[in-house]
Amino acid sequence: MKEASTEIETRxxxxxxxxxxxxxxxxxEDRLMDRGYIPSMQLISLVGFLEDTFGVxxxxxxxxxxxxxxxxxxxxxVRSLRGRK
Amino acid sequence: xxxxxxxxxxxxxxxxxxxxxxxxxxxxGEFVRRPHCWKTCDSFCxxxxxxxxxxxxxxxRGVDLPHLPGEYHxxxxxxxLQAGFADTFTRHRLRLPNGRTxxxxxxxxxxxxxxxxxxxxxxxxxxxxxxxxxxxxGDLERTEPTALIDIFWNALETSGHPCTITEMDADExxxxxxxxxxxxxxxxxxxxxxxxxxxxxxxMDSVRRQYPELLExxxxxxxxxxxxxxxxxxxYHPGEVLEKIAAVCDGLEARLGRPLALEGT
Numbered sequence: 001m002k003e004a005s006t007e008i009e010t011r012x013x014x015x016x017x018x019x020x021x022x023x024x025x026x027x028x029e030d031r032l033m034d035r036g037y038i039p040s041m042q043l044i045s046l047v048g049f050l051e052d053t054f055g056v057x058x059x060x061x062x063x064x065x066x067x068x069x070x071x072x073x074x075x076x077x078v079r080s081l082r083g084r085k
Numbered sequence: 086x087x088x089x090x091x092x093x094x095x096x097x098x099x100x101x102x103x104x105x106x107x108x109x110x111x112x113x114g115e116f117v118r119r120p121h122c123w124k125t126c127d128s129f130c131x132x133x134x135x136x137x138x139x140x141x142x143x144x145x146r147g148v149d150l151p152h153l154p155g156e157y158h159x160x161x162x163x164x165x166l167q168a169g170f171a172d173t174f175t176r177h178r179l180r181l182p183n184g185r186t187x188x189x190x191x192x193x194x195x196x197x198x199x200x201x202x203x204x205x206x207x208x209x210x211x212x213x214x215x216x217x218x219x220x221x222x223g224d225l226e227r228t229e230p231t232a233l234i235d236i237f238w239n240a241l242e243t244s245g246h247p248c249t250i251t252e253m254d255a256d257e258x259x260x261x262x263x264x265x266x267x268x269x270x271x272x273x274x275x276x277x278x279x280x281x282x283x284x285x286x287x288x289m290d291s292v293r294r295q296y297p298e299l300l301e302x303x304x305x306x307x308x309x310x311x312x313x314x315x316x317x318x319x320x321y322h323p324g325e326v327l328e329k330i331a332a333v334c335d336g337l338e339a340r341l342g343r344p345l346a347l348e349g350t
Contacts, residue, residue, distance in 0.1 A: 040143050041177075044318035060313035065141050 008054065008075040015049050016071070028071045043068065050074070056081035103341055104270040108159035112205055114264045116212045118257065119250050123198055129247040130213050131198035136234050139309040142316040147195035148232075150207050153277050154348055157190040165205035169196040181331040182324070187280070188348045208268075214248045215261070218282045221336050223269035225262055229282060234308070236285050237300075240293070244304040272337050273345055280330045284321075287329070291320045 009028050017026060020042045046068075047058050056078055067077045129135065130148075137145045150170070152160070157174070160166045166174075170192040179187040192207070200206045209216075214235065215228035230236045230246075238246035253261065269275050292299060296314065299307055314320050338344055 040316045041323075043142065043316045044323060047316075047318045048323075058317055060317040060319055061310065063313070063317070068142075 008078050009071050011053060012050070012071050012074050012078075015046065015053075019045055019049070026071070028075075030071070031069055032071070032074075046074075050078060054078045054082065103272060106155055106268055106271040106274060108155060110267050111156075111208065111211075111264060112159075112165075114260065114267075116261050116264050117215060117250060117253070118260075122248075122250055125249040126247045128198035130210070130232070131194070131196070133232075133234065135247065136304070136308050139305050140312045141309070143312055144193065147193045150192045150194050150209055151281075152190040152192065152207055152209075153274055154188050154190060155271060155274065156208050160205060160207075165202060167192075167194070167196070167205065167207075168201035169199070170194045179327070179330075181327055181334060183331040183335055185331070185334055185345070185347055187277070187330075214246075214250055215253075216281070217261075217265045217268070217278060219265070219269045219275045219278055221275065221279075221333070221340060223266070223272070223275055225265045225269075229285070233285050233288065236289050237292070237307070237311070240289070240300050241304060241307060242301050272341060273347060276330075276334055276337055276345060276347075279333045283329045283333070284326055287326050288315065288320045295319075 006028075013026060013028065016032075050056060051058060058077075058081065063077065067073055123131070133148065134146065137143065152174075173193040175191050177189045177191070179189055181187065209231060213231045216231040217225050218227050218229055220226045230238070235246065235248075238244060269278075292311065292314075296310075299310055302310070311320075334345060
């Protein structure tokens with residue numbers, strides 16, 4: 001069954017809130033990189049979570065910081081990678 | 086840049102020191118005394134834009150400066166945190182698989198070599214470019230390049246490291262070693278320095294094993310690709326690194342016969 005459009009966003013948001021300690025509430029469109037929510041060490045954890053949870057492979061040379069700008073763009077990246085499979 | 090050969094090794098009796106580090110003594114001393122070296126390298130260690138300009142995810146300006154917990158508290162309580170980055174400190178917790186927790190204090194320095202109080206510049210700056218790697222007993226086992234990016238320069242076939250400090254004389258090493266003895270009186274400091282070495286060398290080994298062709302690339306291509314591999318988690322598994330650090334922690338605690346005094350554990 002295909003996940004509802006916000007299901008991916010919701011799971012990503014839950015991971016960030018639980019593991020990356022943003023210290024505040026977080027909307028789907030909030031900018032993550034600019035607000036310092038994702039230090040490099042924690043980006044590694046997030047990428048691992050995305051690959052394990054959504055069954056995608058993130059190829060380092062195919063992504064840019066824009067893909068990690070917000071929960072919404074990360075979810076778009078996941079959907080895009082799923083569409084390639 | 087390799088760690089140099091260290092003259093005159095004097096190992097301790099086989100148990101790690103269980104004292105406290107005299108931070109006044111650390112900050113009175115100089116591990117590496119080269120007051121004008123910045124003129125020869127355009128302040129590379131303070132301003133490594135030659136490398137960071139190629140980064141997209143990692144900071145392209147400024148230097149991440151980890152502080153030991155004891156160092157941070159000393160500088161804070163004595164009012165000597167650098168004015169230029171005192172408000173940039175973040176504190177994260179590294180949770181080890183053995184249940185212990187290592188707090189990580191990190192500042193971001195964008196002073197480009199103009200410390201507000203050079204006498205109290207951070208420890209990681211004071212030891213540059215020779216980061217000490219201690220044994221579990223607190224002896225100086227070797228030195229290695231200080232920053233994560235530094236460890237790759239010697240392996241790169243196309244570039245030499247910009248730092249011009251490649252060696253020290255015997256007297257300088259004696260002074261360096263004396264300060265290391267003070268630093269490693271506190272076994273918590275041993276743990277942090279060994280952890281830093283584990284982290285860097287795990288990543289180095291991974292590049293050599295998985296991406297040896299990268300090391301043949303010009304530095305701008307190497308560091309732009311290396312950055313993406315690093316932040317996308319392709320160069321190490323955090324769990325494996327944490328296991329290795331936990332093993333060091335367990336080893337230190339077994340020698341001490343008590344838990345290390347780690348904040349938040």
